[in-house]
Amino acid sequence: MQIPIFTVDAFTNRPFSGNPAAVCLLENDLDEDLHQKIATEMNLSETAFIRKLKPGDDFTKSSCFGLRWFTPANEVPLCGHATLASAAVLFHVQKNTNSVLTFVTLSGELKARQVKDHIVLDLPLYTAYPQELKEVEELIKAAVGDMIVQDVRYSPDTKNLLVRLSDTYERSVLEDLKVSAQRFLSAEKTGKVKGLILTVKGNSSGKGHDFYSRYFAPWYGVLEDPVTGSAHAVLSSYWSEQLGKKEMLAFQCSRRGGELKISLRSDGRVDIAGQTAIVLKGNLIF
16 A cells, blocks of 8 residues: 655744644545554654545545544644644645635644645634642642742643743743653643643744743653644633733744744634645655
8 A cells, every 4th residue: 555645844934843744645544553553653743644535535626624643652632733734735735726625623623724825724722721739730840840930721621731931031941941751741640631831921022922832742652842733722822811912923942943823713713824844755655
């Protein structure tokens, strides 16, 4: 069997930065266990599988596809950067003729559209609620040591814990922080956290970024994810409330780094826009 596969760097316009995802185009149904085997083989934070929903569908002409995401360890319910990468393969490689693509996923229908040199994802917006510090104190200490924490929130929809560092810290402090994410697994005692977001307020006077973040998900086999769309579905809600803004510019300051344009919608969802760079085209053969 041969399956077309692509590696796409998402939330960047430069190769070898942003967040890489593998994207597979499935002409036919794939044995269930092969999804995970391929994702483990690719060993990127996410491998996406685009599938046709009915006979006669076409990657060039159809506007609606099934989409699933797998880490090297398991399937996940939402992945922003691999959705962006999937849309890029359809728009830029397959030359899909539709202005809007719809993906049927575990998180419902997600839409992607082209706006100039960006692809805009229509994602759910997730609220993060105040979290009792005592319950997660050991996890936070494993992440940031004795740094000053200004706020702690929890998103039950995504199982993400959001930890906001003090506004006295600059972006460079977050970037320079040495994090041993493997330690989170034993430090997390509640059983409810599957991702940890560290975030700090930006300096948005002028054209700066409104906020910065880093994201860790060792529970999914991803120690640090370079640029995370799904985490920004939580961060967008939080920082919009904190800053009183609907339009924001965010930067995830991992080693690779990536920029996200955010726009909260009137229907309770969020548009997250980014650029892409396709760095590999080939075939899986097995």
